[in-house]
Amino acid sequence: QAVVTQEPSLTVSPGGTVTLTCGSSTGAVTSGHYPYWFQQKPGQAPRTLIYDTSTKHSWTPARFSGSLLGDKAALTLSGAQPEDEADYYCLVSYTNAVVFGGGTKLTVL
Amino acid sequence: EVQLVESGGGLVQPGRSLRLSCAASGFTYDDYAMHWVRQAPGKGLEWVSSISWNSDKKDYADSFKGRFTISRDNSKKSLYLHMNSLRPEDTAFYYCVKGAPSGWEKWGQGSLVTVSS
Numbered sequence: 001q002a003v004v005t006q007e008p009s010l011t012v013s014p015g016g017t018v019t020l021t022c023g024s025s026t027g028a029v030t031s032g033h034y035p036y037w038f039q040q041k042p043g044q045a046p047r048t049l050i051y052d053t054s055t056k057h058s059w060t061p062a063r064f065s066g067s068l069l070g071d072k073a074a075l076t077l078s079g080a081q082p083e084d085e086a087d088y089y090c091l092v093s094y095t096n097a098v099v100f101g102g103g104t105k106l107t108v109l
Numbered sequence: 110e111v112q113l114v115e116s117g118g119g120l121v122q123p124g125r126s127l128r129l130s131c132a133a134s135g136f137t138y139d140d141y142a143m144h145w146v147r148q149a150p151g152k153g154l155e156w157v158s159s160i161s162w163n164s165d166k167k168d169y170a171d172s173f174k175g176r177f178t179i180s181r182d183n184s185k186k187s188l189y190l191h192m193n194s195l196r197p198e199d200t201a202f203y204y205c206v207k208g209a210p211s212g213w214e215k216w217g218q219g220s221l222v223t224v225s226s
């Protein structure tokens with residue numbers, strides 16, 4: 001199966017902007033891969049922030065946005081808050097399978 | 110309120126079988142696909158399997174084909190994962206997730222499966 005790649009770790013300053021990316025071993029990630037983004041804090045179940053590239057759930061803070069950036073899916077956090085420190089996972093859909101990226105540990109410091 | 114409650118986890122010996130259940134409430138269960146996702150302690154998320162609303166389509170990650178079986182009972186609003194030939198590396202939290210067309214709206218709290226002698 002395909003391999004989905006994310007930055008292992010990133011750091012952002014409070015109030016700053018950071019972009020997390022999600023690539024695929026099969027080539028460019030497109031809207032047809034319906035990329036998802038999930039947030040997970042220690043000891044908690046994941047929650048879904050973004051689906052179908054850029055669609056937010058009602059609980060998704062406005063400072064998070066999803067897009068395609070070059071040949072990857074991207075999650076941009078604008079105006080980082082301390083509570084955004086978490087692990088972030090992307091998910092890419094293929095024919096008959098979905099694959100998670102390895103996750104990005106985001107530090108707000 | 111949408112709820113997903115997993116059960117059936119626990120300590121199991123290598124080579125044995127286990128069935129996980131997920132009880133759904135607060136939504137029209139048979140309108141949605143469902144998924145199982147697992148997470149080994151301290152590791153990342155791993156998709157296990159998905160099932161369509163009417164059970165016509167079942168997909169599995171390569172690692173689990175032939176060993177795990179997903180099923181659902183819409184009359185009971187329940188999702189199941191039958192796991193055979195369990196290995197220590199199957200030790201993980203197993204989450205059920207409400208799927209399309211909800212945008213993976215809801216995750217359960219997870220059920221811990223520990224495979225050890």
